[in-house]
Amino acid sequence: MSNLEDLYREVILDHYRTPRNKGELPPPATCTEGANPLCGDEIRIFLDIADGVVRDVRFSGHGCSISQASASMMTIAVKGKSVADVRAVAKRFKQLMTIEEDDGKVPADIRLGDIEALQGVVKYPVRIKCAVLGWNTLLEGLDSART
């Protein structure tokens, strides 16, 4: 057995094996596509937003355990939250992934919970792209929903 426990934590493997909110949402929900050209991973994020709140979210596509688990955990973290809070969670997550600096702008009460299990990814820089794929696609989805 290798020492990959840091990367492949039990909660991550659980989300990978049994992804939550996997599937699609019919229009008027928005659909946003994302891809990681390096490894060929592709993801679609469906968002049902009303009154500034993410009422429902789904994801589909294919990818490695990290991208799938991250997307699955992401759906749980954002469902039912205000768009502003969702953006804050995403920002905090990117800070965890070390690709954004902590500029002190994310409110202290925004917590990542289970998602923190992904912090082991930071030791494997190529995998960071896998972990953030769903989140970047989510942010694009929020942008396009606004316009």
Place this chain on the structure above:
Amino acid sequence: MSNLEDLYREVILDHYRTPRNKGELPPPATCTEGANPLCGDEIRIFLDIADGVVRDVRFSGHGCSISQASASMMTIAVKGKSVADVRAVAKRFKQLMTIEEDDGKVPADIRLGDIEALQGVVKYPVRIKCAVLGWNTLLEGLDSART
């Protein structure tokens, strides 16, 4: 004093300082241009050919001592000779310069005389191109005179 005596023999420097047959010939003499892109040398060979004999020859242009001396000596060697003999001399010269192999086809009585002073050039491969510039242009001139 350096040991360049092999390259810059007295007869070569003499032809360089006092080139023979330098100048032009009016039409119907042919004029053929040659150039060495590496060092920028340019030469023109004027040929007056009648009844298969090179009745007169001149050269003009600019170049280093080797190219100028070689052209000057060449004019002396070919003037008054039959075209066939001129080709044979040129071939023998290129054999001397090691850029053509001796295939035994040049008649034994074709001699280079003074021109053999140029054999020191062979030790300086880049200068071989200088030495043969006039000769290659001469051969082109013979070709174009025929057609």
Place this chain on the structure above:
Amino acid sequence: MTLDVAAVRREFALLSRMVAGKPIHYLDSANTSHKPECVINAMSSFMRESYSPIGRSSYSLATEASDVYEAARTKVAKFINARSSREVVFTKNATESLNLAAQSWGRANLQPGDAVVLTHMEHHANIVPWQMLAKEKGFEIRWVPLTSDFQLDLSSLDQLLRGAKAFAFTSMSNVLGTINPTRELCAAAHAAGAIAIVDGCQSVPHMATDVQQWNADMLAFSSHKMCGPTGVGVLWAREDLLDSMPPFLGGGGMISEVRLDDFTCAELPHKFEAGTPPIVEVVGLGTAVDFLQGIGMNEVRRHEMELTNYAYHALTARYGNDITIHGPVNPEMRGATFSFAFRGVHPHDVSQVLDQHNVYVRAGHHCAKPLMRLIGANATARASMYLYSNESDVDALVEALDDVSSIF
């Protein structure tokens, strides 16, 4: 005389590197190969003792360096049995070689209504240059499909080639390992009046190459995959073809005359070598060719065939239906490159776990997205071997895959 793999490995310092106290198993040679000591030393000593501009300066140091550089060209020409070293153009990599073919030959020869035939197993380097030019010129690109056993499907080749001006294909797939019948494909191209452009990246490093026996028109390959340095590639082409082609990059060294209003080109092969060439890298490539020929390309091929056989059986014996190898079974028809799917685990995860065991395989689309789509995979894991690979590399792969099973 068979290849002594232990002796060969001693030439490759990197292969005895230890990571986390354990030996490494480099199984990514289809991507790039390691460099033997003789190549590294040739480059260092050249830089320490003989480095100088080539071609342009006439002092003794420069003449000496030019001779070494041109001697390397002659070595490369002999290595592929070219008629003359004037047919050997040094580029920066095989990708530039193929772009040169497309931009120079293609732009001069292709019009709307024309067709270029590619195959479904091409590397992006032999696809994108043609797509870029097709956008500009409006010719058609046609694709040779594959059979279910990972060979080119030649049943409709003559039809595809009808009216085509060029057939550009790989001599060996970098994903499947499939060795294509290059000689027959060249003949088919010629029968249809098309030229044959061979992407030799995967075959030239691994087996003897004879462009005259193939009767090919162009061949592209990279130094860095054949024990040579990065930064240099080769385009070989028939001399008359090169002569007829317009220049590709403009600059010093490739001209004969430059005036304000126009320029004329230098002779071959300089016409296609604009600017200061990769001097040291060409010297290194010359040494790599000596190294490979010292061993013998037939020995290299034999060794890799044995290893292919060993690996195929080791993997399938241990994992049966849990592993799917995308490529031909018969080692005679394939190189030592294995793309595989393992128990539905994503290739990225497979390679991550293998990495933990110092088993280095590539995971991804291998720059062959059209092929990936065809075989229904978004990515594969790929283990690829070379003359320095041995059974212990294979054993380590087989063993490490077990850990993939235990995690996923």
Place this chain on the structure above:
Amino acid sequence: MTLDVAAVRREFALLSRMVAGKPIHYLDSANTSHKPECVINAMSSFMRESYSPIGRSSYSLATEASDVYEAARTKVAKFINARSSREVVFTKNATESLNLAAQSWGRANLQPGDAVVLTHMEHHANIVPWQMLAKEKGFEIRWVPLTSDFQLDLSSLDQLLRGAKAFAFTSMSNVLGTINPTRELCAAAHAAGAIAIVDGCQSVPHMATDVQQWNADMLAFSSHKMCGPTGVGVLWAREDLLDSMPPFLGGGGMISEVRLDDFTCAELPHKFEAGTPPIVEVVGLGTAVDFLQGIGMNEVRRHEMELTNYAYHALTARYGNDITIHGPVNPEMRGATFSFAFRGVHPHDVSQVLDQHNVYVRAGHHCAKPLMRLIGANATARASMYLYSNESDVDALVEALDDVSSIF
């Protein structure tokens, strides 16, 4: 702190090579520079210990190598004060960089009726790519003339720039040594609505570079002239410009998606780096940048200015009217590159005699035929110096020229 040339020279093994029992005097650094031990060692150790594919594979060895490769990009970006390392594209040499500018930016932006402005002192690398494209696209090329004291004649610049889309010029002449007012030239280009493309081959190795202070749009230079390896060059360009440009070479690494009918490009800078890059050479270039910055570019410049002064006076004091130096007198306005005519002796003969004294200068047109025609020379002899050159090199040159007098 001034540059300790003796210490610097110890880093360059080749400079202490003896030929025929005598030391050598390398005076061809404008052509290509020698390599310090640190660069040679960085390349060898990288090949022995860390060589691996970059970008495409995800195992630890590959990640490690990618990091070193990208760190070199950052070093180069800082060296020229680029805003971001995404603006730094690795090519094979400056010639490719300038062809990239012409073929990608030029083909997308130039139409019949447009104009590109060049100067009379350009290297063929900054002439021929534009001539090639002009043949295809039918735009006009205009030429900035020179003054009698070997400067650009700027009196009619605004007129020449009127309606021009690009102004491409060298920051330092490789023949005359003239340093051009790059910042002012960029401003003039912009005032006319043109982009400014700087050929930095001769200035970047010899003095501090600040693309932001210049307000340039593109800059091309070569590693091999700045203590780095052959096989790698740089194109820097403003990010928004690079973003707007179509790809140049197609292949692996530069794509985001490839389908049978089309492809999309990768992000910067990868969009312009098709195929396996010169991995080891980029690592070497990174080390060369460290080396130069360790010494300090202002120190390099000061040293060369002193040497220029020394050489100018040594040559004219000894030979007076027998020597004609084609270039500015004032060392503040020129680099350490001397093109000269000597007593009417052909440059080829001059360099031949100098070679006999191990004094290595270049003779020829220096890839600047339009300039040669302008100064009325078919060829010149050129002695060019670098941070490792010293007064003894100059003395040897002066002494050896005496022998030219004695033969001719």
